[in-house]
Structure formats: structure tokens, C-alpha cells
Amino acid sequence: MGTAGAVGAGADGAVGERRQLINVAYRLLGSVTEAEDAVQDAYGRWYGLPRNRREEIRSPGAWLTTVTSRICLDVLSSARARRERYVGAWLPEPLPDRAEWGQAEGAGTGGADPADQIVLDESVAMAFLVVLESMTPAERVAFVLHDVFRYPFAEIAGVLGRTPAACKQLAASARRRVGDARTAGPSATGRADVLRRVKEAWEAKDIAALVGLLDPAAVLTADGGGLAGAVPRPVEGGARIARYLAAVADQAPGLELLERSVNGMPGLVARRAGVVVTVAAFDVHGGRVTRIWAVRNPEKLRPWALESGPWTAAPRAPGGS
Template sequence: MDDDLDDVFRERRRLLALGYRMTGTLADAEDIVQETYLRWYRLTDVEREGIANPAGWLTTVAGRVALDLLGSARRRREQYVGPWLPEPVPTDVFAGAIGAHTASPPDPLDRITLDDDVSTALLVVLEAMTPAERVAFVMHDVFAVPFDEIAEAVGRSSAAVRQLAASARRHVRESRAVAVPRDEHDRVVRAFQNATRTGEIGALLRFLAPDVELRSDGGGVVSAARNVVSGADHVARFLLGIAAKSPRLTVEEQRFGDGIGLVFRNEGAVHSVMNLHVEHGVITQLWIVLNPAKLTHWRPAL
């Protein structure tokens, strides 16, 4: 019995990784994991003994819980103040949760779905999907759950779930969420960071795509741009304005699913986290999270 419990508890990190991909925040992921384990403990001993694959059962139930949560989360986010962005987490949070892959998949889409890391670009695309599409894509393409088991979780036929996953893959491809090679991403981000130190717009414009977009998430709690900042000149001026208003901010590199991102601190405390998306040698998207509720991982527990 103790060995069975150990096996069940061993699934927690993987379930948390699944929940994070489903919802985009650690708090919601924790809620999914907690509810999944509650349903396990509500089973009778006979019912638990009849489950041949506890890990598979937990995953299926987590998918069902996530589907219910996504419906209410969507309604909450319709009332959110300003752009809603996924919570930034460093790559080591879910290390080993999905498992190592011995060979690099030839398809870039396969690479981003099979990685332990998850990019902000992919999470933003997942947020635009229907709850059923998101559950089907994450469970099948990331966690390799068979379509029949996903069908049980979402209450649809296996054929319908296949269509949901195919639709979700199309969203990912069309959104250009597929990551560039990490060395290229990191080179551009570091050059961009050096350019910001000059305080000159011309230096920044070299690394910003003409149609670059910047989104900042303050959640109505702290000051942030409530609308998308579009265009290289506007984004450059916005960033330089932040630097001028907050001269005491320090910046450090951090490894995220997208590649190198930037963590900003004010007298040691984390102020905000920036992730960036690079294409063809320039930055096309910047995501800045300032909402304190999404920075709990970066702050010491009280």
C-alpha cells in the first residue's frame, strides 16, 4: 500500500506541469492537482485496487478538472484589467516532469511540445484556444495520452478529440509560436539588452521588428500599459520611458522556455519579468508581467 501511495505522489510534478500548460498559472495548476488527489482519496480501497494504471487515471481526471476550470477562468479573464499573460516560470520548475527525449524531433512543433520547457509564445496561443482544444492538445501532444482516454476526460468521441487536437496544432503553426534555435534567441536578446543601456532609440530599433508588439500585465493591481503597444518606434519609446522613470531597477538574465528572459528587481525584490519572442533576427513580441499574483514564485514566502 505504501508503494502504491509513493507511486501516486510521484506523479505530482507531472500533474503540476500538465495543469500549468492547461491554465498558464501555478495557482490554477495547484488547484487542479489538489482536486485530482481529492478525487483519488474519495475512492474506496476496492475502487483504487481496481485501477490498473493509477498514473493514467490521475492524468485523465486532471484533464477533466482542467476542462471545468478553464470554463470559469475564461469568464474571469474577460473581466481582467489590461492584457492577461501567463505566469512566467523558469525552466527548472518542471525539470524532468515529462521525461527526457533521446533524439531531437525533426519537426519544430514536436520539439516545443515534447520539451519540459514551455514558452510564453505557446502559452499565449493555448490561451486563444477553446478549453476542449487546449485539453486535447496538451494531453495528447505534450503528455502522450491516447485519444480514447482524452475522450473520456472531455466527454466526446475519440474522433472528435482527434479533430480538436488537429485544430489546436493548426493554431500553433499559424501563430508562429514555434521557437527559433535557442542560441539565436539568446544572441538577439543580449544584443537588445545592451542596446537599451545606450538610451538611444536608434540602437533599440535595430533589434525590433517593424510590427513588434509589447504587452504588459499588471492585473489592475500595479501600473502597466492597458493596451498593446504596437510598432518599433512606440515600443522603443515605451521601454526607454520605463528606464527613465525607474533608474534603480536592476536586470538579470533568467532561462525560460522561450530562451533567455529578463528579471527586473527593485532593491532586490522582483519588480517584473520580461519574456521575448525572436524571429529572423529581430524581436516580434515582448511580454512583461508585473502582476504580483503572478510573481509569487520569485518572491520569498511570508
């Protein structure tokens, strides 16, 4: 697609596209694991082509991006059934900023953990990813490929099997959904200041202070996936959320709260006995917290394993080669 993959033909050019493909797939799927699986599948198809066919493809990156996007489209299309089987609310997998933990990123894109290859910008902010979840699969693919990665509609049409004009309409519809998520909020420093006060009030179990920091219409959504304790439905209202947070502090002695970036934005991480058990992302407007997304499902916290100890997962080679 376009010039994004024009780094040379053949296997070497294909291997060099891994980072870009992971970035595309994560934004399309909201899951590091599923993004890696989609990219692995695309590489498997690439290496499954006859050698002479691969050599005929002028831009391996364009071919791989198209295939990866189609795989993601299929995954998104089947997501509704899978989400219906999911226990409780489903949230995107949160991403850490390794630099904050004194962890160096893996050298090269082939050997790094997939989460380390994802560029942290506004297009992976939790508020943004949650809005993407409200889109139809076709809207999401058209919007992400065009508005985030700047692919032309003529090429997106090849992914979706629709006309360029239809793809343009899909992206426009998705853009309208995004509106509120892109409303300018406080600077990172301003957000961090609010969350620092939330952390202090939470640690002190100061319900009155928490109520003052939460918007009266705030909403907390927790994702435990049936593998960790979490409220099955969103908690609505600043006062109810404040009482819930205080109750959590009461029931979890020894819980350590840390100020850390979550998907590139200020957030809070909870550790117990040195293990990350909750990663919370926040939306802040008018000096108050309006949304909290708390991920507790341990399967979604694997990229945070470095915060608990050495990362030992062995990276997979592209396409299993």
C-alpha cells in the first residue's frame, strides 16, 4: 500500500515491515496478542508464496499491509460473537512505556516484544481505542488506514473490497464517532497533576477528596475477563466511584500505586507483592476525571511483566521462519 512498504523487494524488505504491521494491527484490533497473531499470519502467507512470486512483488510492505488489514477485518467481523462470550466488559490491552521502568527496548524489530514496537501517540490513547471499538469493522479499517496511517482510499478499497468513494464515506462516518475522543483535554502535565492527587486520595482512602477529583458523571469500567475480580458493569457517578476505590483499598492491603504512562498518557498502575495487577487509564476534562478504564485481566497485562521482573517470553520469528 502506497510507499509505506517500499523498502525493497524480497525477504529482507518484508522482514523490515514488522514494526509498521504491528502498529497497524494493534490500532485495528486493540490487542497486542491478536495484532501479533495477525502479523504472523500475514508473514506466513508471504513466505508461503513461491519464490518467483515474491520476487515479482515490488513492495513487500504494501502487500503485507493489505494482507494484515484483511486478516484484522476478519478478526473484527468475528469479534461480536467472541465478546458475547467474554466475562464482563472488554477493554483494549494497555501499553507500558518501557523508558519509565528503566527497561531498554529490544534491539531491532525482529527481537523486541510486540508491545515495544508500538508507537505511543494519540491514536493508541485508551479513550481513542474505546471509540474505535464502537465502529463497524469496515469503518474502523477505513478510518485507521486513512486518518492514522494516511493510506489513500484507492488502496483501502482493495482491502475492503469496496469502491474508493464508499471507503471515503466509511472513514467520514468513523470520524464523526471519534469527535469527542479528540476533544482537547489538559496537557500531559495537567493530567499527571490530577492523577497524582487521585493517587494520594486513593491511598489515604479519602472519599471526600476523591469525590472532588471525579466528575459527577464519571464512569469507571473494569476488565477482569473472568480471571481477576472486577465489577461486571460500569460504575457510574463520581461519589459511587470514590466509594468503590476506597473499598478496593480496604480489601487489598499492601497495594502499591505507581504513576506511569498508559498508552502514552498519564495513568496509574497497581502492584501487589511486586506483581502488576491493575493498569488504569484515565480521561480528564475540566480538572476532573471523567472516565476510568481499569484492566485487571492478567492475559492483557503480559506486556507489563517487565514491571514485575525480567521478561522471559521468547519472541517469534516473522512467519515462523
